[in-house]
Amino acid sequence: MTRTALTALRTCLVTMLLTGLLYPLAITGAAQLMFPHQADGSLVLDPRDSTKVLGSELIGQRFVHPGYLHSRPSAAGKAGWDAAASSGSNLGPTSSALRERIDGELVRLIAENPDAPGPVPAELLTASGSGLDPHLSPDAARWQVPRIAASRGVKAERVHAVVEAALEGREFGMLGEPRINVLLVNLALDRQFGLPTE
Structure with a gap:
């Protein structure tokens, strides 16, 4: 049970890091580089x-x-x-x-x-x-x-x-x-x- 819970917790943390931080930063950075007027x-x-x-x-x-x-x-x-x-x-x-x-x-x-x-x-x-x-x-x-x-x-x-x-x-x-x-x-x-x- 503990092993399954740790796996679920790791998966949750990695998903939150990817979708909550890295992806928005990448999209914001790309928008600022390619379309700064529109992004602002x-x-x-x-x-x-x-x-x-x-x-x-x-x-x-x-x-x-x-x-x-x-x-x-x-x-x-x-x-x-x-x-x-x-x-x-x-x-x-x-x-x-x-x-x-x-x-x-x-x-x-x-x-x-x-x-x-x-x-x-x-x-x-x-x-x-x-x-x-x-x-x-x-x-x-x-x-x-x-x-x-x-x-x-x-x-x-x-x-x-x-x-x-x-x-x-x-x-x-x-x-x-x-x-x-x-x-x-x-x-x-x-x-x-x-x-x-x-």
Whole structure:
């Protein structure tokens, strides 16, 4: 019995050492060597102060000023945008709460974007699975261009050019869909046109 217990204990200790220490260290080291920016969270630093983190390319943020590209709604946490409570709303297609939220978003978006072309893109009405998606489809970003241009007092074509320059294609040319990172576009808008006025 004692011999079996010692063998089990040794096996447990070796397994814990391998999977709890050596494997994580090896993966962390490899990630830092091959993908240091991504391994550190894809942080976006302020170009004027490299010690100030503005956000991450991987975590969405809420933007409400009309001079910025707006993210899709967030269901992460009670008030949304809580990175510690990342999740979708879990509301089904027959949910009256979901219908009320979408109706409210639709009214708000139409009021905020009176010159937007065509119907409101569905993703601007619904939260993503994580509730913190940092990307929009190109169509959802383009739909917001007239509002951004009017707020910043520039021609829509100039804002459109900034949005198009930020277009990210499919990974390896075949995985995922084309997308636009909201934070990166908003920073590019500030670089191109300055900070929006109140």
